[in-house]
Amino acid sequence: MQLWDYVQGHAGTLTFLTYQHASLAFQSVLLGTVIAVLIAVLVYRLSFVSALTLTSSRVALTIPSLALLALLIIPFGLGVVPSFIMLAFFATMPVIGNAIVGLRSVPPAVIEAARGIGLPRWRILLSVELPIAWPVILTGIRVSTQMIIGIAAIVAYVLGPGLGSLIFSGLSRLGGANALEMALTGTILIVLIALVFDGLLVLLGRATISKGLQ
Template sequence: MWDYVVERRGLIAFQAFQHVSLVVQCVLLGSLLAVALAVLVYRNPTATSAANGFSAVGLTVPSFALLGILLAPFGFGITPAVIAITFYAALPVLRNAVVGLAGVDRSLVESARGIGMSRVRTLLRVELPLAWPVILAGIRVSTQMVMGIAAIAAYVLGPGLGGFIFSGLSRLGGANALNSTLTGTIAIVLLALVLDLLLVLVGRLTTPRGIRV
């Protein structure tokens, strides 16, 4: 296997970069959409329940099925991969963002409003910073989850390390089939660990000191 990796190190590095780039961009987009939706619904119990229900139901949709459905309107390539990965990336963040914002002590919010802060300023200066650790936990879960889904996106010819896995599985028993599958799988696991460590560092740098655990 070592010889297999060394001979293809350039291709592995390129596809690893593609994989990380796809995941990071989709997680960022999904997180922005999820937080924006959470801001709109967290004050309304009915809307909050609907958002949590959507998040729970969305996670039950098989990624293979969703990618297959997206093939009809978008065809093969990066578009269906981005849509599917962004969809799954947003779900854990949405749930955590709603929980985090709804869990902010209302007395702190009222105090901020009492000293003249507008609703928007209160949201940006008080509520979102206090909810940030919970939101970041959702982003970490989302990142780990979509690292695997990004590999499945190779089914629709999406970029990334999933190509090694599908290539190996398609010719099991053949030369280097197992090496190809293991290379893609191990590389994805290692990249997931690295991204999680980076998010832990981001949390340390961005969480207000007074609310760090």
């Protein structure tokens, strides 16, 4: 009951923070996906380079997000910029691996058939390889999105936007008025954002993946 009273009494603030959190996560994943696919397109034909890129992307995920965020404060200060850079960096990593694996898994016979009808290399990439690799890439995007929505909470440490400020304010005031409600509300809203985003990505997959690949 107290939780619901808190939500009703702070609906405007909660809506704004939820929008900030969702927007930051969306933009970070979008940029990360573009960068990841571009990198994958550049390296997937080169066995050694693609293997090195795959390994590097996996190792990069072991970097403590809070440590990276702290390092970014030095050149960029507090606020949105270091938060966005850190999130976009981590958003890129899962998608790179899936994009490389997806592009490398396209059957050679399909590529040869496309060449046989006279398609240039860039047309084969755009109309054959990327569409076939898309289900694997989309899986990477879903993983990246869920991860980033959770990680985005820690940007409150550098005065970044989103629901993290609500969670950490509540945790720092445990025992005080509305402290538990603040932390719980922030956590629940982050989970809801993650569920909504994943549902939207599932719908995107149904709309963009050809029936033969589903």
